[in-house]
Amino acid sequence: MVDLKLESSAFSFGEEIPKKYGYKNDNLSPPLKIDGIPTDSKSLALIMDDPDAMGAVGKVWVHWVIWNIEPNTTAISEGSTPSGSIEGKTDFGEIGYGGPAPPDKRHTYDFKLYALETKLDLQKGTTKAQLEEAMDGKIISQTTLKGTFTP
Numbered sequence: 001m002v003d004l005k006l007e008s009s010a011f012s013f014g015e016e017i018p019k020k021y022g023y024k025n026d027n028l029s030p031p032l033k034i035d036g037i038p039t040d041s042k043s044l045a046l047i048m049d050d051p052d053a054m055g056a057v058g059k060v061w062v063h064w065v066i067w068n069i070e071p072n073t074t075a076i077s078e079g080s081t082p083s084g085s086i087e088g089k090t091d092f093g094e095i096g097y098g099g100p101a102p103p104d105k106r107h108t109y110d111f112k113l114y115a116l117e118t119k120l121d122l123q124k125g126t127t128k129a130q131l132e133e134a135m136d137g138k139i140i141s142q143t144t145l146k147g148t149f150t151p
Contacts, residue, residue, distance in 0.1 A: 003036050003141070004035070004036045004037060004038065004113065004115055004141040004142065005035040005143055006032060006033070006034055006035075006111060006113040006143050006144070006145040007035070007145060008030045008031055008032055008033065008111075008147070009031050009033065010030040010078070011030065011147045013146055013147075014108075014146050014147070015147060015148065016147070016148050016149065016150065017100055017109065017149045018030075021099045021100065021149075022101060022149060023092070023099040023100060023101035024099075024101055025099070026079075027097065027098070027099045028078055028079035028099070029064065029076070029078065029079055029080070029081075029097040029099075031075070031076065031078040032046075032075065032076040032111070032145075033074065033075050034073060034075065034076070034113065035074070037071055037115055038115050038140045038141050041071035041115040041117070042071060042116060042117055042118050042119055043067065043068050043069060043070070043116045043120065044070075044071060044073060044113060044114065045066065045067035045068075045069065045113075045114045045116060045120070045131060045135060046064065046065075046066045046069065046076075047062070047064070047065055047111075047112045047114075047128055047132075048062075048063040048064035048097075048111045049062050049063055050063060050100070050102070050107050050108070050109050050110075051108070051110060052102070052107035052108055053102075053107065056102070056104050057103070061091045062089075062090050062091045062127070062128045063090055063091070063092075063098045063099065063100065063109065064087075064096070064097045064098065064111075065088030065089065065090065065126065065127070065131055066081060066082075066085050066086065066087045066088070067086055067116075067122060067126075068084060068085050068086050068119050068122075069084075069085045070082060070083070070085075071115070081097075086122065086126075087124060088122075088124070088126040088130075089126065095124060095125050100147075101149075101151075102150070102151050103151070104151070105150070105151070106148050106149065106150040107148065107149055108146055108147070108148050109146065109147050109148070109149060110144050111144065111145040111147070112142065112143075113142060113143050113144070114135060114139050114141075114142045115139070115140045115141040116135060116138045116139060116140065117138050117139075117140050118138050120134045120135070121134075
């Protein structure tokens, strides 16, 4: 069995995310490559957040929440969302991708991919907390891609 894997052609695991993906720059979502999706998956979900924001703003900052990605999706193109997927609300108060925007120093960003045993009945604009609650007990596999960003 192949493990679920998430990669990007724009940056390697733990490396610097290019500036154009930053919130104050072009604010494009990076290209993502998905591998090893379990055959019994009914959908995929992705959460991008910044745990380092805890020190600066007192909470993990949510940058992207997206779910009901078709389980045969092997790539998400730069600046796009997969057909049929639904996006939630970021901590910028917006729906869709909100790129890295560390206020002080280099932060690490987690792109967390989940393979789910079901599609989720959630509305556009759902929060990360609501998505996590809906996914509880339905995760078949998960993986994380980490990247850093310096203001």
